[in-house]
Structure formats: structure tokens, C-alpha cells
Amino acid sequence: MRLARAEHAAHPWVIAQIAPEFKLVDAWALPAQGGRDDFAALLEVMARLDPAHADSAVTRALFRVRYRLGAWFGWDDPARERTIPGGTETTLSQRLPADLRGSATGPELTSASFAPLYRAGDEWAAELSNGTVHAVLHLAWVDQGDGQYRGQMGVYVKPRGGLGVTYMALIRPFRHLIVYPALIRQIARAWQARPV
Numbered sequence: 265m266r267l268a269r270a271e272h273a274a275h276p277w278v279i280a281q282i283a284p285e286f287k288l289v290d291a292w293a294l295p296a297q298g299g300r301d302d303f304a305a306l307l308e309v310m311a312r313l314d315p316a317h318a319d320s321a322v323t324r325a326l327f328r329v330r331y332r333l334g335a336w337f338g339w340d341d342p343a344r345e346r347t348i349p350g351g352t353e354t355t356l357s358q359r360l361p362a363d364l365r366g367s368a369t370g371p372e373l374t375s376a377s378f379a380p381l382y383r384a385g386d387e388w389a390a391e392l393s394n395g396t397v398h399a400v401l402h403l404a405w406v407d408q409g410d411g412q413y414r415g416q417m418g419v420y421v422k423p424r425g426g427l428g429v430t431y432m433a434l435i436r437p438f439r440h441l442i443v444y445p446a447l448i449r450q451i452a453r454a455w456q457a458r459p460v
Contacts, residue, residue: 265448267291267355272404272418278384279402279420282359285350286400286420289432292444294415295452303386305404309454310403313447320446326438332349339395342375348398355380356391356400386413396431398422406445415451 272291273280296306316327334340345354353359360382368380368388378390378401386405391398402418423429 265293266444267293267416269418272416273407275404277374277387277402277404277418278358278364278382279387279389279418281421282356283400283420286398286422288418289421290417290419290439291449292417294455295418295448296415296455297408298413299411300413302413303388303415305458306403306405306455307383307388309451309458313450313454315443315447315450318446320449322442323446326442334394335344337395341395346393346395346398346424348393349424354393355379355381356389359456367404394424396424396428398424 268292268413273288279286294306296302296309298305315323316331318324331340338344347354348356357365364382364384367382367384377394378392381389381391381400386404386407390401392401398421399422402420404416404418405413407414408414421428421432423432423454425429
């Protein structure tokens with residue numbers, strides 16, 4: 265279920281401290297609930313997901329188109345090191361406090377384009393940098409009261425100039441109507457199927 269961005273941003277997340285100029289573009293309540301110590305299980309579930317190979321044929325087609333465009337225009341060239349738009353750093357890890365550097369050990373996302381940044385208590389973040397945006401996938405385990413927690417996901421973006429702004433505007437309906445709903449369904453199935 266989509267969340268109001270203000271609801272996700274209301275928490276004192278580390279990501280807001282290290283990337284204050286990034287815009288929270290999407291926030292979702294995840295179909296993953298459990299106890300205080302189940303955040304690691306959510307990270308394991310998320311690490312196994314690959315939206316590019318979703319059950320949804322439309323989602324797979326969208327990812328194929330995006331990867332093809334990225335190849336044609338050089339957006340995803342891993343050999344090209346890009347600075348964060350408007351900055352000098354190439355990664356947000358350069359902004360992390362010393363106690364969080366190297367804290368994102370554990371599950372690696374199936375999608376190799378995201379690089380883990382940190383894990384701090386009940387939050388975890390990974391970043392992606394390409395020719396259109398510098399983005400952060402933020403996962404959190406949010407206290408719902410009575411010992412119950414729920415997974416939450418936020419996507420923070422800093423567009424790379426006019427191309428990035430245009431790209432984000434063009435993909436918005438696809439994200440909201442196709443990609444995220446398919447991802448949420450994948451998460452729900454994986455969460456229910458996980459070993460308890």
C-alpha cells in the first residue's frame with residue numbers, strides 16, 4: 265500500500281541526515297509484519313527479489329526496455345564513476361558517520377545496480393547511480409505498537425539534470441501502476457513463504 269511521503273519522512277532516519285537534498289519520491293507500506301527481531305528476515309526477502317524477473321510480463325517488458333535504453337545511451341555503464349548531482353562525492357557512503365561505515369554487511373540485492381550503504385538499527389539503505397539519477401532504496405522496520413512491526417520502503421532520488429527530471433516524470437505512472445504493485449505482490453508471496 266502506498267504511504268503518504270510525509271508518513272515515511274516523519275521518522276528520524278539516517279538517510280535524511282546524509283542525503284537531505286534527495287527527494288523522497290515514493291513510500292510504501294510493505295506486506296511484511298512481525299516482531300521486533302524480524303527486520304533481518306525482511307532484508308533476506310528483499311535480497312532475493314528481482315523485479316526485472318517478476319511474474320508480471322508487463323513489468324519484465326518495462327525492465328527490458330529500460331535496460332536496452334540504458335545500454336544504447338550509456339546510462340548504466342559500471343565503469344563510469346559519476347558524482348552525486350550537484351556534489352563532488354561519487355557515493356553517499358562518503359557522508360556516513362564513522363560508526364556506520366561498513367555496517368551494510370549481509371544480504372546483497374539480486375539487482376547488482378544497487379550498492380548497500382548502511383544498516384542502522386531498524387533501517388537499511390542502498391544506492392544506485394546511473395546516467396539519469398542518483399537514487400536510494402530505503403527499507404525500515406517500523407513499530408506499530410503492541411510488539412508488532414511492519415516493513416516500509418522509501419525511494420529517494422536526485423535527478424541528473426533535465427534528463428533525470430524528464431525521465432522521472434515519464435516513468436512515474438509506470439512505477440505506480442505496474443512496477444511497484446508487482447513488487448509488492450512478490451514481497452507478499454516471499455514473506456509468506458519464508459521459513460519461520
